[in-house]
Amino acid sequence: MTEAILLVGGKGTRLRPLTVNTPKPMVPAAGVPFLTHQLARARAAGVDHIVLATSYLAEVFEPYFGDGSSLGLSIEYVTEDEPLGTGGAIRNVASRLRSGPDEPVLIFNGDILTGLDIRALVDTHRSSGADVSLHLTRVDDPRAFGLVPTDPTGRVTAFLEKPQTPEEIVTDQINAGAYVFRRSVIDEIPAGRPVSVERETFPGLLARGAHLQGMVDSTYWLDLGTPQAFVRGSADLVLGRAPSPAVPGRCGDRLVLPTAQVAPDAKLTGGTVVGHGAVVGAGARIVGSTILADAVVEPGAVITDSLVGAGARIGARTVLSGAVVGDGARVGADNELREGVRVWCDALLPAASLRFSSDQ
Ligand code: GDD
Numbered sequence: 001m002t003e004a005i006l007l008v009g010g011k012g013t014r015l016r017p018l019t020v021n022t023p024k025p026m027v028p029a030a031g032v033p034f035l036t037h038q039l040a041r042a043r044a045a046g047v048d049h050i051v052l053a054t055s056y057l058a059e060v061f062e063p064y065f066g067d068g069s070s071l072g073l074s075i076e077y078v079t080e081d082e083p084l085g086t087g088g089a090i091r092n093v094a095s096r097l098r099s100g101p102d103e104p105v106l107i108f109n110g111d112i113l114t115g116l117d118i119r120a121l122v123d124t125h126r127s128s129g130a131d132v133s134l135h136l137t138r139v140d141d142p143r144a145f146g147l148v149p150t151d152p153t154g155r156v157t158a159f160l161e162k163p164q165t166p167e168e169i170v171t172d173q174i175n176a177g178a179y180v181f182r183r184s185v186i187d188e189i190p191a192g193r194p195v196s197v198e199r200e201t202f203p204g205l206l207a208r209g210a211h212l213q214g215m216v217d218s219t220y221w222l223d224l225g226t227p228q229a230f231v232r233g234s235a236d237l238v239l240g241r242a243p244s245p246a247v248p249g250r251c252g253d254r255l256v257l258p259t260a261q262v263a264p265d266a267k268l269t270g271g272t273v274v275g276h277g278a279v280v281g282a283g284a285r286i287v288g289s290t291i292l293a294d295a296v297v298e299p300g301a302v303i304t305d306s307l308v309g310a311g312a313r314i315g316a317r318t319v320l321s322g323a324v325v326g327d328g329a330r331v332g333a334d335n336e337l338r339e340g341v342r343v344w345c346d347a348l349l350p351a352a353s354l355r356f357s358s359d360q
């Protein structure tokens with residue numbers, strides 16, 4: 001038996017819903033709530049018991065995933081009264097764990113899409129005899145992450161969360177948000193107060209000579225911290241670049257969910273998803289985008305790398321590129337919305353209100 005803790009709470013700034021009422025772990029990526037991919041990947045790696053550690057909007061998870069049996073899992077839910085931080089959240093669910101003191105427990109940040117070989121991380125943990133093993137990945141700009149330098153054997157030498165000064169940027173290896181803890185290490189985290197595993201637990205363990213082992217794995221990895229990253233991740237799931245057993249359908253250029261209606265001459269490419277009940281009109285071109293349930297894309301719209309929320313409407317010939325349109329918003333015909341724009345849920349944008357290009 002292998003068990004895992006999935007961290008899906010926090011103050012919610014980076015997890016802020018893309019669409020006002022849905023916490024990000026529940027926003028569909030490739031047609032199913034994002035969390036489903038993490039759960040299904042853990043199951044495929046032999047995990048059978050998962051504790052979901054949450055601190056807000058907890059009531060949305062349990063009605064959807066229930067006891068986990070539809071995914072072949074046993075899922076439990078624990079909600080913090082106040083966010084306890086990553087380490088506090090882990091400690092807070094210790095009583096639900098079934099592993100013995102020396103057995104491995106997996107822990108996952110709930111906002112990561114990755115092709116990590118989970119079994120290989122557990123094997124590394126077992127063979128190295130480490131107290132904690134961490135999945136590490138390399139990124140061009142590590143400043144938004146936890147930096148994790150290692151010695152030539154992969155043993156972790158320091159943990160520097162969100163480095164502030166150039167001198168602190170000592171490596172491009174970062175904490176990828178998946179760990180194996182020896183169960184007894186979890187029990188040693190102080191209970192009943194906020195603890196950051198990154199700022200307190202890992203540096204503390206290192207200071208007292210504990211063995212932290214890094215496993216650098218350069219498989220697919222994406223932090224879904226921004227809506228743009230979320231859209232990218234969804235497209236990569238559809239394209240098969242990000243492996244997940246939970247994609248409902250075959251991987252390819254597009255995923256059209258049952259009851260969606262797509263005009264025969266509309267072009268869907270680059271991992272585009274069209275949700276249940278959504279409508280895509282004649283001549284629309286949609287590339288690498290997520291169109292959520294019951295949204296309407298009118299004829300001739302051109303949508304690239306964008307998210308269109310549930311029940312939103314995109315007018316005829318409107319161009320979206322790198323845009324996020326909230327649930328229920330209406331963007332009239334002949335608009336042009338570009339990189340970074342967010343149209344709030346239920347907002348109304350009249351026809352021909354916004355353009356970037358010159359008049360024609
Ligand atoms: N239950 C619970 N309670 N979960 C929490 C809490 C809390 O108080 N605080 C954070 N979490 C969960 C988040 O939901 C997320 O899934 C995970 O813990 C990490 O928190 P983030 O707030 O997303 O942290 P980050 O992205 O800035 O940094 C973390 O992830 C990076 C990789 O993406 C750190 O672990 C970095 O070291 C790491 O590089």
Ligand code: MG
Pocket residue numbers: 014109111223225
């Ligand atoms: Mg994060």
